Amino acid sequence: DAKTTQPPSMDCAEGRAANLPCNHSTISGNEYVYWYRQIHSQGPQYIIHGLKNNETNEMASLIITEDRKSSTLILPHATLRDTAVYYCIVRGRNSGNTPLVFGKGTRLSVIA
């Protein structure tokens, strides 16, 4: 699975959009970009994933650049409850039962 690089921390004002970047310059053609988050003391939570098209669900939007070397997770209206560590993971479609590798992620602090 390709390696990812994320900033260690970010702040965002409550009600504003939070844009979390992720670099994955060695991504290959069959690898997806996944985003998870972990709110303090809770289990990790799946947010969204995509291959090359932008994706949106009820939680967030995922924007993947045309060359697929980077992506941005967008939380459109951040709330205090979105304060968490966000993990960007690149993983092949047929990774089988190899485990998810959670790196250090980005600690997002939403500020009132």
Next chain:
Amino acid sequence: NAGVTQTPKFQVLKTGQSMTLQCAQDMNHNSMYWYRQDPGMGLRLIYYSASEGTTDKGEVPNGYNVSRLNKREFSLRLESAAPSQTSVYFCASKTPDYIGETQYFGPGTRLLVL
């Protein structure tokens, strides 16, 4: 639909005691996992099970055993607990790859070994 459930939520053990952490999922997933997370650290895989009746070691299996009792349940056993096993334990299950792999995690078991 409860997702992934874990029991107990908290446990304190003395060194040398044994215990079993229980995990169950109601999403009909074949794959299940046990991770541990130490303070300020990422998740580390202990064991996983690709399907009922099969288990495989992960990154840190020493000191643990697992049982995939049926499709729903995957338990983790500490035969002789050590202080180094103080951690938060998360169980997870995974959707099939062909529909976009997603892991669902339980709320965790916080274990303190004295």
